[in-house]
Amino acid sequence: MPTAVTASSRFRDARLVPIWDRVRAGERLTREDGLTLFATDDLHGLGRMADHVKSRRHGDHVFFVLNRYVNPTNVCVLSCSFCDFARKPGEAGAFENSIEDVLEMIKPGTREAHIVGGHHPDWPFEYFERMIAAIHAARPETQIKAFTAAEVDYWWRRWKIEPREALTRLKAAGLHSMPGGGAEIFSKRLAKLLRYTGKADADRWLEIHGIAHGLGIHTNATMLYGHLETLEERVDHLLRLREQQDRSGGFLTFIPLAYQVGTTKLVPRQTPPTDDLRTIAVSRLLLDNFPHVEAYWVMIGEETASLALHFGASDVNGTLEDEKIAHMALAESPAGLAREQILRMIRDAGKVPVERDALYNVVKVWS
Amino acid sequence: MELTRLDEIRAKAEGGKRLERADGRWLLTEAPLVEVGALAQQARFRRIPERRVTFVIDSNPNYTNVCITDCQFCAFYRKPGDPEAWTLTVEQVLEKVEFAAGKGATTVLLQGGHNPALPLDYYLDIVRETRRRFPQVTPHFFTASEIQTMAEVSGLSMPDVLRRLREAGQDTLPGGGAEVLSARVRKRIEPKKGGPRAWLDVHQEAHRQGFRSTATMMYGHVEEPDDIIDHWEAIRDLQDEHRGFTAFVPWSFKPGNTLLEKWIKTYKGPSTYLRMLAASRLYLDNFDHVQASWFSEGKRAGQVALSWGADDFGGTLFEENVHAAADYVNKTTVDEIITLIRDAGFTPAQRTTEYQILREY
Numbered sequence: 001m002p003t004a005v006t007a008s009s010r011f012r013d014a015r016l017v018p019i020w021d022r023v024r025a026g027e028r029l030t031r032e033d034g035l036t037l038f039a040t041d042d043l044h045g046l047g048r049m050a051d052h053v054k055s056r057r058h059g060d061h062v063f064f065v066l067n068r069y070v071n072p073t074n075v076c077v078l079s080c081s082f083c084d085f086a087r088k089p090g091e092a093g094a095f096e097n098s099i100e101d102v103l104e105m106i107k108p109g110t111r112e113a114h115i116v117g118g119h120h121p122d123w124p125f126e127y128f129e130r131m132i133a134a135i136h137a138a139r140p141e142t143q144i145k146a147f148t149a150a151e152v153d154y155w156w157r158r159w160k161i162e163p164r165e166a167l168t169r170l171k172a173a174g175l176h177s178m179p180g181g182g183a184e185i186f187s188k189r190l191a192k193l194l195r196y197t198g199k200a201d202a203d204r205w206l207e208i209h210g211i212a213h214g215l216g217i218h219t220n221a222t223m224l225y226g227h228l229e230t231l232e233e234r235v236d237h238l239l240r241l242r243e244q245q246d247r248s249g250g251f252l253t254f255i256p257l258a259y260q261v262g263t264t265k266l267v268p269r270q271t272p273p274t275d276d277l278r279t280i281a282v283s284r285l286l287l288d289n290f291p292h293v294e295a296y297w298v299m300i301g302e303e304t305a306s307l308a309l310h311f312g313a314s315d316v317n318g319t320l321e322d323e324k325i326a327h328m329a330l331a332e333s334p335a336g337l338a339r340e341q342i343l344r345m346i347r348d349a350g351k352v353p354v355e356r357d358a359l360y361n362v363v364k365v366w367s
Numbered sequence: 368m369e370l371t372r373l374d375e376i377r378a379k380a381e382g383g384k385r386l387e388r389a390d391g392r393w394l395l396t397e398a399p400l401v402e403v404g405a406l407a408q409q410a411r412f413r414r415i416p417e418r419r420v421t422f423v424i425d426s427n428p429n430y431t432n433v434c435i436t437d438c439q440f441c442a443f444y445r446k447p448g449d450p451e452a453w454t455l456t457v458e459q460v461l462e463k464v465e466f467a468a469g470k471g472a473t474t475v476l477l478q479g480g481h482n483p484a485l486p487l488d489y490y491l492d493i494v495r496e497t498r499r500r501f502p503q504v505t506p507h508f509f510t511a512s513e514i515q516t517m518a519e520v521s522g523l524s525m526p527d528v529l530r531r532l533r534e535a536g537q538d539t540l541p542g543g544g545a546e547v548l549s550a551r552v553r554k555r556i557e558p559k560k561g562g563p564r565a566w567l568d569v570h571q572e573a574h575r576q577g578f579r580s581t582a583t584m585m586y587g588h589v590e591e592p593d594d595i596i597d598h599w600e601a602i603r604d605l606q607d608e609h610r611g612f613t614a615f616v617p618w619s620f621k622p623g624n625t626l627l628e629k630w631i632k633t634y635k636g637p638s639t640y641l642r643m644l645a646a647s648r649l650y651l652d653n654f655d656h657v658q659a660s661w662f663s664e665g666k667r668a669g670q671v672a673l674s675w676g677a678d679d680f681g682g683t684l685f686e687e688n689v690h691a692a693a694d695y696v697n698k699t700t701v702d703e704i705i706t707l708i709r710d711a712g713f714t715p716a717q718r719t720t721e722y723q724i725l726r727e728y
Binding site: 010012041043044045047048051269272273274277300301302303304306307309310311344345348349350 | 377399400401402404405408409633635636637638639641664665667668670671674706707710711712
């Protein structure tokens, strides 16, 4: 037996070998490849390829940010079946924060404020515009990452403010970037089944991100998985994001969001950690034009997030003080971590923590 | 460079050649985690070809927390005379066995501190009465250092103590108290417990007498890679003699409320755990089973560990006090264990203490 074993024999699933060749050559993967990657049970093979791509881009670095999570309101006109966060106006547990309340939540020195909320039927666009201006004036050191494309679309539906106008005005008020929420999963079938047809659909969500990118506003993208979606739907979602990124180029990070069973219970229990790892790996492999894929510890837990750093993830989000959406869906992770814990999560994986700002400027390399 | 080393280790593993110290060092320090996992999983399937993961329905009670050994990693023990010190009577211990049996346990893992006030008959009575009253329960009692304590207190030799326990009905020993079988490490964290031989001698003699036992390792404190390899070498050599070990069971040191907490604030995370499991699977080429724990490292890390060389998911641990003393608590049910194993992609099977399959789910 020859002792020099070729690299290709390292794959338990031979279908991965031609994909690996293309990954190493830096070639784009196809829809068919994406389906194969989700179908294989060769978890180590997936990790090997995704880690290769991640390391080629970022070496051993893994990024995080000191951030604060702010929900101005959970009042929402929608009734998405997967959501434990939303409340109807006047319903028990509904909250509405004033601009002063919001300012109080953002402590001096906060690097990034992540601001998302429900589709509130009575709050005019100008209220949000004033909120951003007030935060920017009070906390000039804080970068403001605010409002999903779904919220921006709702201002059009409710107040007939065009997304381009809304984003232009928000940027002038102090908005730095946009989060990637509200994408859910791009599927007409599921939008109907899970009752989110009243929300920006795939075309609209992508259009708004394209507009933001055109205005120089960087954004993130997400995918809600681990409920009733098929693997084909996951692949198609990722490919639509890839196409949009080819067109507009402003996505920074892709964040797969593991569905939290909470009280909505679309499935009996949360998808297992091996599914989180493969979803992160396949995302890293298909989204060849995204700088980062994130392991969102709030949804998948600290242990799995740490392990995901071997599966293509180059970001763990951040300290996320006072996260609510996942925690109202009974997420088991603590609501907010200290920097020490984030550093530990990254270092245990043998990686180098890099503290960043909202736009991925390096604040400090924690070697 | 990296590839060459990896290929060498793969060729050794596939060709049934034993890994050497340098291989172990590389696996523990530099090897990419997914590659260690891939190799370990191949080794696991060579040994256990079925996609089956076993578990045992068990409980882990204690008979005393009185201990004179002052190990720096232990949050459980109290010195004799301490207001929080306690020792159960034989009947109280049997109530705990009864509780476990009532919940369907086939194994009770009983261990305790080194309490010089307890005569040998105390231990023998517990074994005998467990066998008599609960024939469905395997008494998986007393770690090596407790056996040594019984010998010192009774004046019998350690082999004689083992013989007496065997006559009373005991067939297996738990593998706790190994920590890291390196003279340097044990001197630092448990100077009164003796060097590696103190643990190895008991298991060697037990295997000679026909007992089966497990080998454990508690890592994540003062050890270096070479200490881990000392540990592997010692138990691999012993396993060559009698094949007495059923399984290898590693877990991370939990510093809460221990003397070591002053220097070591947190426990090692999941990447370290997977690496340890997988590298152990490769190095310990004469062990049938490697146990992953839903308990000690978290349920989700435990599930992933089933793809890193482990083929067993440990026990239900209806009662557990040692980790709990370090403020680390984790609970489960039989149903949850079955679900966790299935979701990780394997077929759950209930086993006995000695790894015989009782039931596949």
